[in-house]
Amino acid sequence: MIKVIGLFAALLMLVMGSSNQVRAQETKVRWFGHAAFSVTTPKGKVLLIDPWLRNPSNPEAKDGKDPLASLTRVDYILLTHGHRDHVGDAVEIAKKTGAVLVCNPELAGNLVKLADFPSKQAETEAIMGIGGEITIADGEVIVAMTPAVHSSSVFNPKAGPSEPERAYGGNPAGFVVMVKDGPTIYHSGDTAYFKDMETIGEEYKVDLALLNIGGHFGMEPRMAARAAKSVGARLAVPQHYATFPGIAADAGEFAAELKKLGVPFYEMKPGETVTFRGREMKRK
Numbered sequence: 001m002i003k004v005i006g007l008f009a010a011l012l013m014l015v016m017g018s019s020n021q022v023r024a025q026e027t028k029v030r031w032f033g034h035a036a037f038s039v040t041t042p043k044g045k046v047l048l049i050d051p052w053l054r055n056p057s058n059p060e061a062k063d064g065k066d067p068l069a070s071l072t073r074v075d076y077i078l079l080t081h082g083h084r085d086h087v088g089d090a091v092e093i094a095k096k097t098g099a100v101l102v103c104n105p106e107l108a109g110n111l112v113k114l115a116d117f118p119s120k121q122a123e124t125e126a127i128m129g130i131g132g133e134i135t136i137a138d139g140e141v142i143v144a145m146t147p148a149v150h151s152s153s154v155f156n157p158k159a160g161p162s163e164p165e166r167a168y169g170g171n172p173a174g175f176v177v178m179v180k181d182g183p184t185i186y187h188s189g190d191t192a193y194f195k196d197m198e199t200i201g202e203e204y205k206v207d208l209a210l211l212n213i214g215g216h217f218g219m220e221p222r223m224a225a226r227a228a229k230s231v232g233a234r235l236a237v238p239q240h241y242a243t244f245p246g247i248a249a250d251a252g253e254f255a256a257e258l259k260k261l262g263v264p265f266y267e268m269k270p271g272e273t274v275t276f277r278g279r280e281m282k283r284k
């Protein structure tokens with residue numbers, strides 16, 4: 001009998017202990033400016049999306065500072081497409097951290113061939129296509145690759161008379177990143193609005209939508225707000241703007257349009273980190 005009570009006590013402590021852990025579980029989302037974000041899971045895995053860390057908006061890249069210097073751990077690099085403002089510093093980061101590449105096979109192949117991306121990190125089961133879902137980070141994260149209406153090519157540093165300046169980058173994409181005990185995050189990449197964003201919203205319960213609002217090359221702020229509504233975002237955050245000439249300078253119009261549509265808005269500052277407890281963002 002004493003043994004049974006002891007067992008119950010042990011079980012009770014185990015259950016209480018784990019629920020305390022659940023309460024303490026936090027996911028961190030950081031914006032480096034432009035389309036570059038990191039997601040740090042409750043268990044400490046680090047995903048980088050479109051890691052152009054040396055973009056001019058990143059405070060860590062100012063005054064001669066190198067944002068890659070402080071980068072210690074990266075487990076996965078997710079690339080929406082091959083354009084330079086999205087591939088960014090992926091090759092250098094991969095070499096420095098051993099991070100595994102998550103993108104389409106054509107982009108991966110050409111990054112290895114033309115940009116010296118470490119092949120072992122680019123030739124794994126994390127190479128995927130639109131419509132697919134993969135489980136990574138020891139089961140803690142599911143990544144779905146979603147469509148984007150855009151173009152995709154890889155800048156070829158070895159371009160010359162016989163080699164074109166741009167190589168094929170496969171289809172451009174977006175990502176839905178589902179963190180266990182954390183938020184579901186939609187990163188639109190660089191895209192036009194498309195009505196099937198509604199399907200993304202129906203299929204995935206999007207807690208946080210990171211939407212390109214800069215216009216010119218992709219969604220104008222008005223259509224980005226419509227995208228937020230279509231994916232059913234519980235919170236919309238703008239990205240891909242004010243980094244270089246030609247893309248919208250501020251998020252005001254996006255915020256105003258979101259207000260009309262009843263979608264909550266949050267403006268991150270480059271360099272800012274927000275914290276999620278479970279699926280909820282902690283407000284300061």
Ligand code: NI
Nearest residue numbers: 081083150190
């Ligand atoms: Ni692009």
Ligand code: MN
Nearest residue numbers: 083085086190
């Ligand atoms: Mn872009």
